[in-house]
Amino acid sequence: MNYGPHELTYAAAENRYEQLPYRRTGKSGLDLPAFSFGLWQKFGTDYAFATQREIILHAFDLGITHFDNADRYGPPHRAAQQNFGRVLAKDLAPYRDELILSTKAGNAIGPSPYQRGGSRKSLLTSLEHSLRDLGTDYVDIxxxxxxxxxxxxxxxxxxxxxxxxQGKALYIGISNYLPDRTHETAERLRAAGVPLLIHQARYSIYDRRPERNGLLETADQDGFGVIVYSPLAQGLLTDKYLETIPAGARAVNSTFLSPDVIDETYRARTAELNKLAEARGQSLAQLALQWVLRRSEVTSALIGASSTAQLDHNIAALTFPALTDAELALIDEHGVHGTGLRL
Incomplete structure (x- = not known):
């Protein structure tokens, strides 16, 4: 990351396209980086904006061109989009043509019936607000x-x-749909001349629903890509909770992870996965990220970060050798679906 006088001008790293592989999104013409950056958590008003800006710009310097947002992300709702919009206006505006910006609507963001759901009123009104939040004329997805x-x-x-x-989005995606509804949506979109680009689904060693319920096969059949969120299972697929729950950890202060799922069964299984990662010379987080990207149907994995060092660490997952059949078998043995999660 390079800055001009008074640290006001950002110039992107010249080697930014040498850092990450790009993967084709289904049968579309769009390539996405193997890792995309998600602003789901730690990009609201409860975290320092200067740190957020530093992480976003560092991600772009590393070749992460895709930044994933939603009207719901905060707190409060829409704050993450507004914060990213500040970075876009101040630093990334000259690179808008190189960015893939995505947002989502439909998850409840307020008491009004028009602040949730899949109606035209809800979706198109939210999109208008998101464009204003981001300070852009269109989103890519x-x-x-x-x-x-x-x-x-x-x-x-x-x-x-x-x-x-209307020119307010270039591509369409869906998230958290089951395979049957996904297939019907893909068919309806195809008939309207707007093919389904991508499905965003939760997928990890401990949450294997996309491979168990047929979603990955549906992606191959209907020609859309899959981008996975929570590939580290909200931090459960790290060594953070092997001994205790650290003060300030996500299990203490997040609505998405409860401390009561961190039991002895979880720790025993995670310890075995951690041993495998150590034998490969990598962290458990890096192993978990490699694992989700092993599937050809998966276009990209969404990662977040609370520091640039954490971002560098996760990106380094791509530098390790491919997982062998024997290693994948060990992961299947100890990475039991549902571990540590409330499904």
């Missing part, structure tokens, strides 16, 4: 964040198509 069984699927699909036709 617009997602429906969660399925809404109370709204006809044709209405949700129609709203997503309208976002593209």
């Amino acid at each position: 617009f997602y429906h964040h969660v399925p809404d069984p109370e709204t006809p699927l044709e209405e949700t699909v129609s709203a997503l198509v309208s976002a593209v036709e």
Whole structure:
């Protein structure tokens, strides 16, 4: 990261496209970096903006061109988009054509019936707010964040198509859909001339639903890519909780991870996975990231970071040899689906 006088001007690293491999998103023409950056946590008003800015710019210097957001991310809701918008306006505006910006709508962000769900009103209104938050005329990917069984699927699909036709989104994605609804959505979008680009799903060694319920096979069949979130299972696939729960850890202060799932069964299984990682000369986090990227259907893995050092560490996962059949078998033995999670 380079700065000009008074540290006001950012100039991206010239070697930024030499750091990461890019992977094709399904059968589209779009390449995404193997790692994308998610602003789900630690990019609200409760964390220092200067640190957020430093991490975002460092990610771009490393070749991460895809930044994933949602109207819900904060706290409060929309704060992460607004913070990223500040970085975009001040530092990344000259590189907008090199960025893939995504946002999502449909998850509840308030008491109003128009602040949730899959209606045209909810989705297109949220998109307008997100564009203002980010300070951009369009997003590259617009997602429906969660399925809404109370709204006809044709209405949700129609709203997503309208976002593209209006020039406010280049591609369409969905998130957290089950395979059958995913397939129907893909067919409806294809018929409207706006193919489904990508599905964002939770996937990790401890959460194998996409490979158990057929989502990965659906991706191959329908030609969309998969981008995975929580590849480290909210920190469970690190060595952080092997002995105790550290003060200030996510299990203490996050609504997404409860300390009661960190039991002896979890620790025994995680210790074995950690031994395998150490035998490979890497951390458990790096092993877990390699594992999700082993599948050809997976285009990219979303990672976050609370420091540039943590970001560097995670990116280094790509420098290790591919997992062998014997190592994958050990991961299957100890990486039991559902460990440490409330499914």
